[in-house]
Structure formats: C-alpha cells, structure tokens
Amino acid sequence: MNEKVIDFTIGADPEFACVQGRSIIAACDYLDDNADSDFGSDGNDITFELRPSPSKNPIQIVNNIRDIFVRQVIKQPEFLKFKWVAGSWHKGYPFGGHVHFGLSNNQIRHTDAVEFLDHYVGSCCLLIEKQSDAKKRRSDSYGHMGDMRVQDWGFEYRPMSSWLSSPYVAAAMLCLSKTVMYEVMNNSKFQWHQFVVADDFPKCNQDRLIKQFPAIWDDITKMHLYQTYKPYIDLIYYLVKNKLTWLNANDMKDCWGVVDMKRCIGEKVGVDFLWSRYNLEQSNNTIIQ
Amino acid sequence: MITATETDTLLPAIMREAKLHNLVTKLKYHAYGLRRENNPVVQIEYCKDYVDDAFCNRLASLKTFLELNGMEVEISTDYDEHDIAIGLRIDLRKTLNPNDKPLLAASVLSTIVYCLEDRVDIEQMKKYKLSSIPTFTRQNTDA
Numbered sequence: 001m002n003e004k005v006i007d008f009t010i011g012a013d014p015e016f017a018c019v020q021g022r023s024i025i026a027a028c029d030y031l032d033d034n035a036d037s038d039f040g041s042d043g044n045d046i047t048f049e050l051r052p053s054p055s056k057n058p059i060q061i062v063n064n065i066r067d068i069f070v071r072q073v074i075k076q077p078e079f080l081k082f083k084w085v086a087g088s089w090h091k092g093y094p095f096g097g098h099v100h101f102g103l104s105n106n107q108i109r110h111t112d113a114v115e116f117l118d119h120y121v122g123s124c125c126l127l128i129e130k131q132s133d134a135k136k137r138r139s140d141s142y143g144h145m146g147d148m149r150v151q152d153w154g155f156e157y158r159p160m161s162s163w164l165s166s167p168y169v170a171a172a173m174l175c176l177s178k179t180v181m182y183e184v185m186n187n188s189k190f191q192w193h194q195f196v197v198a199d200d201f202p203k204c205n206q207d208r209l210i211k212q213f214p215a216i217w218d219d220i221t222k223m224h225l226y227q228t229y230k231p232y233i234d235l236i237y238y239l240v241k242n243k244l245t246w247l248n249a250n251d252m253k254d255c256w257g258v259v260d261m262k263r264c265i266g267e268k269v270g271v272d273f274l275w276s277r278y279n280l281e282q283s284n285n286t287i288i289q
Numbered sequence: 290m291i292t293a294t295e296t297d298t299l300l301p302a303i304m305r306e307a308k309l310h311n312l313v314t315k316l317k318y319h320a321y322g323l324r325r326e327n328n329p330v331v332q333i334e335y336c337k338d339y340v341d342d343a344f345c346n347r348l349a350s351l352k353t354f355l356e357l358n359g360m361e362v363e364i365s366t367d368y369d370e371h372d373i374a375i376g377l378r379i380d381l382r383k384t385l386n387p388n389d390k391p392l393l394a395a396s397v398l399s400t401i402v403y404c405l406e407d408r409v410d411i412e413q414m415k416k417y418k419l420s421s422i423p424t425f426t427r428q429n430t431d432a
Contacts, residue, residue, distance in 0.1 A: 038371065067290035067317070074315050264313040265406065271354075271414040274403060277306075278396040279419070281386040 001224055006107065006185040008154075010178050011054030011100035012061060014164045015047045016252065017090055018082035024091050025082055039072045046093050050164070054102060054153075058174035058229070062167050069258045080260060084252035086164035087245075088133035094142050095162035097125075099177045102154045103185070110155040113184060114148045117157050119195045120180045123216055125160045125173065126196075126204050128239045128246045134204035137161055145198045159201060166255035169246045172236050175229035176220070183223040193219060213240055290317055291402060297322030299382045299391050306395035307402075314406055316340070317372035320398055325379050330360040330425045331397065332376035334368035343407065350411040351404045358419045360397065361427060375401055384423055393422070 018025040027041035027048045042049045052064035073079050086095055099121075103113065122145065126134065137143055147158040163173040183190050195212040199205065217237060220226055226233060239246060248255060272279070291309045293300045300322055304310065316339075323332060333348065348364060355362045360381070368374060377394055384393045403409040 036371070064290070070313055071290075071315060071317065074313075261313055265315060265408070268408050268410060269403065271400065271409055271417045274400050274409065275396050275417075275419065278386070278392045281388065281392060 002186050002188055007056055008107075008181070008185065009054040009056050009102035010058060010061065010174065010181075011052065011102070012065075012098060012174065013049050013051050013100070013156075014065070014086070014097045014162045014170070015042050015049050015095040016084055016086040016162055016164045017047050017093060017095070018079065018084055019090070020082050024093065030076065030079075038068050042096075044093065047095060054100065058178045059171060059232070061174055062171045065164070065170060066167060066256055066258070069253070069256055070261060073258055074261050074265060077260065077262075080253070080258075086162040086252055087247050088129050088137040088161035090133075094137035094140070095164075096142065096158060097160040097162040097164065097173065098149075098156050098158045099160065099174065100151070100154060100156050101177075101181055103181070104154060105150070108185060110148060110150060111146070113155065113181065114146050114157060116184045116192065117177065117180060118145050118159065119193065120216060120220060121157070121173070121177050122159045122201070123196045123209055123212065124176060124220075124236050124240070125163070126200060127206055127209050127213060128169075128236060128244070129161050129204060130245045130247055131204045131206055134161060135202065138202045138204070143201060145196060145201045163246060165246050165252055166248060167257075168232070168235055168255075171232040172234075175225075175232040176236065179220070179223050179225040179229055179233065182225045187224060190223070191219075210240070290314060291320065292318070293320040294322060297382075298379060299394070300377075303377070303382060303391045303394045303398060306390055306392055307399040309399060309402060312402065314402065316405065318375060318402055318405075319372045320375045320377060322382060323376040323378045325428045327427075327429060328376070328378050329363040329427065330378045330381050331355060331362045331401070332365070332374075333362065333401065334365045334374040334376075336368050336370065337366045339371055344405065347404050347407060347411060350415050351401060353415045354400070354404075354417060355397070357415075357417075358422050360422070360425055373405060378425070380423075380425060 024046060026046050028045035031041050038051045040049050040051060050065055050068050052061050052068060055061050088095060143159045149156040149158060163169045195216050200209060293304045295301055300320060352362050382391055382394045386392045
C-alpha cells in the first residue's frame with residue numbers, strides 16, 4: 001500500500017418500482033415534487049429513487065437506505081400494500097444502481113477510475129443480473145461500459161443495474177465498489193487485469209464472463225479491503241458459482257425488513273423511564289476537564 | 290435514525306448509553322458537539338417545512354423541561370436540511386457519573402428524541418424536576 005492512505009466517501013441513488021397487481025405504480029402520484037428529498041422519483045416519474053447520505057463506510061449506506069424505507073412507510077403506510085421490485089428492468093422501465101465516489105478528477109482521472117470499476121465491479125454485476133432483463137436495460141443508452149457522469153462532489157459510476165433487491169446484495173455491491181476504488185487509490189503496485197469488453201454490457205455476456213470469473217475473483221481477494229468486507233462481498237462468489245441472480249423469491253420489502261411500523265413508534269414511555277439510570281447514579285457527577 | 294458526529298468528544302459513548310441506535314423514528318436526527326464559548330447547553334435546529342404544528346408544541350414542552358432543570362436551550366428554524374440537528378455542549382457531554390459514563394448527556398439526548406417523536410408523556414415531562422444536575426453557565430467571549 002502507498003504510504004499516504006486516501007480514503008473517500010461513496011454514495012448511491014438506486015432505483016426501484018412499486019407494483020400493484022399487473023400495474024406499475026407511478027412515483028409522481030405518491031411523492032411531493034421535492035428534488036432534495038431522500039425518497040424521490042427518477043426523471044421518468046415512474047420509478048422511485050433513493051438518495052441515502054454518503055459515507056466512507058458502505059455498510060452505513062445500507063443502513064441509511066433501510067432508514068429511508070422505514071421512514072417512508074411510517075409517513076405513507078400505503079406503500080406496504082405494493083410489491084417492490086428492483087433488478088435491471090421491469091415492465092418497460094430500466095432501474096439503475098449508480099454508485100457515487102467522492103473523488104475529484106485531480107485525485108484520479110475519472111475515465112481511468114471507471115475503467116477499473118468496469119473490469120471488477122461491472123463484470124461481477126453482469127454475472128448476477130437476470131440476463132434477459134439486463135439486456136433490455138442496456139438496449140438503449142443505459143449502463144454501457146464506461147458510463148459515468150461527473151458531479152460537483154466527484155463522479156457517478158452508472159453501468160450497474162439496481163442492486164436494491166436485498167440488503168445483502170446492496171452490501172455486496174457497495175463493499176465491492178469501495179474495495180476496488182480503495183485499491184486503485186492506495187496501491188500503485190497492484191497488478192490490474194482487463195476482463196470485460198464493451199460488447200459484454202449490452203449483451204450481458206455471461207457465458208464469456210463466467211470463464212473470466214476465477215481470475216476476477218483472484219484479484220478481488222488480493223485487495224486490501226477485501227478482508228474487511230469479506231462477509232459481504234463473498235455473496236457475489238456464492239451467487240456466481242451457483243448460477244443464481246441477485247433477484248430472490250421474496251418481495252424486496254420483506255428482504256429489507258420493512259413492515260408495518262405502527263407498533264414500533266406507537267408506544268409512549270414516562271419521562272422517569274428515560275431518566276431511571278441517571279437517577280440511580282445521580283450522586284457524584286464529575287465534569288472532566 | 291439517529292446519527293452522530295463520531296469524532297466529537299464523547300459522542301460515540303453518549304450514543305451507546307442513550308441506546309438509540311436501533312430506534313425506529315419518523316424523523317431523522319443528527320447529534321453533534323458544541324464548544325463551550327457562546328453556545329447554549331443544547332441547540333436544536335430544524336426546518337419548518339419538514340415538520341408539523343404538533344412537533345412545535347412538543348418542542349416547546351421540551352424547552353420547558355430542559356430549562357426547568359437548568360439547561361439553556363436554543364432553537365433555530367433556520368436550517369435547510371431534512372434532519373433535526375441536536376447540538377450538545379462540551380461540558381454537558383463531559384459530565385460523567387461515578388462509573389465514568391456520560392449518562393446525563395445520554396438521558397438528555399434520549400429525552401429530546403423521544404419527545405420530538407411523540408413517544409413520551411409531555412405533560413409529565415414539563416413538570417419533571419431532576420434533583421441532581423450540575424450548574425451549566427454560558428461562557429460568553431464577546432466583548
């Protein structure tokens with residue numbers, strides 16, 4: 001590792017949709033027109049978009065996402081009656097799982113950074129997406145190799161589809177993103193390899209990429225932060241090896257543990273309950289200098 | 290969700306003692322540290338656009354409770370974030386019990402959050418006088 005460690009924040013604006021029966025719910029019918037809300041809608045007015053606070057810790061972002069879901073169902077409990085769906089595409093609407101990096105172009109050229117992400121994060125993402133949906137999402141201009149957007153705070157990596165299907169998948173993709181970029185920023189001696197080609201993205205070329213996966217995984221496991229986030233990142237290995245996708249049999253909101261929160265917020269306590277520990281030990285308070 | 294500035298003196302310990310990490314909340318809160326000079330013991334900032342009238346009533350009750358117990362509070366609506374920011378002054382944070390735990394600040398923080406979430410009996414709270422609270426005075430450095 002380089003002598004001076006460069007740490008950075010990551011963030012995200014993943015998308016999902018709500019479905020009732022066979023109809024997709026329009027986000028604009030349920031949300032105020034408030035661009036800075038953390039639960040908002042994408043530009044198409046149909047899909048919902050989450051804007052969790054950024055953090056240096058990817059697991060904190062997963063916590064922030066769950067908190068947004070929880071506060072939303074407290075505010076509008078009718079969301080619980082819908083089925084929530086994420087992934088690549090649903091009923092004509094593509095879902096993005098863009099990841100944000102708080103790194104300026106002076107710290108790293110954004111085009112270079114995105115290239116590293118494509119070979120390690122983009123490739124893994126393609127391997128666990130549902131292939132038919134992944135192709136549909138990328139049939140237009142979305143999610144191609146090198147897709148990124150420069151922002152005031154850094155840059156946005158855009159090829160990934162929405163990894164919101166469960167907190168485990170979200171943690172895996174965010175931790176992998178942080179691990180790869182941390183290695184880029186802090187280990188100038190790392191032996192990088194190239195695995196994907198531009199065609200792999202629109203075609204979701206899983207047959208070709210699965211042959212590359214042992215080498216991709218070998219590199220990932222050598223990265224400095226892999227050991228820190230191993231419990232989360234290893235889900236990707238499990239899914240790829242068992243030829244599973246990141247979609248699961250359960251409703252997305254069940255996976256996130258988002259249920260009717262009335263019981264959690266309804267009970268009142270007496271003020272003496274909140275002060276009982278303090279009152280028990282009230283004598284001899286000291287103010288440390 | 291309640292978050293805190295982890296680098297501010299004793300705030301991680303205060304959050305731990307307040308046992309607020311897993312509390313399900315309707316609003317978002319962030320606790321941070323205030324220095325002694327020119328600051329009240331507790332400062333609460335929020336944006337009027339994101340709260341309702343009942344919130345303002347609860348806040349008034351909270352102010353009554355804290356001032357009854359010698360803790361000066363400043364409330365500001367001049368805040369453009371979605372969360373409620375709770376500033377705790379350094380001398381409050383550094384008040385430790387005999388087991389070296391910041392229970393006073395932890396209890397103040399949990400009272401603020403429970404009150405603003407409408408999860409505490411505010412009529413009882415307005416009259417609740419604690420028997421042993423250190424004296425907190427404001428330190429002004431203005432000329």
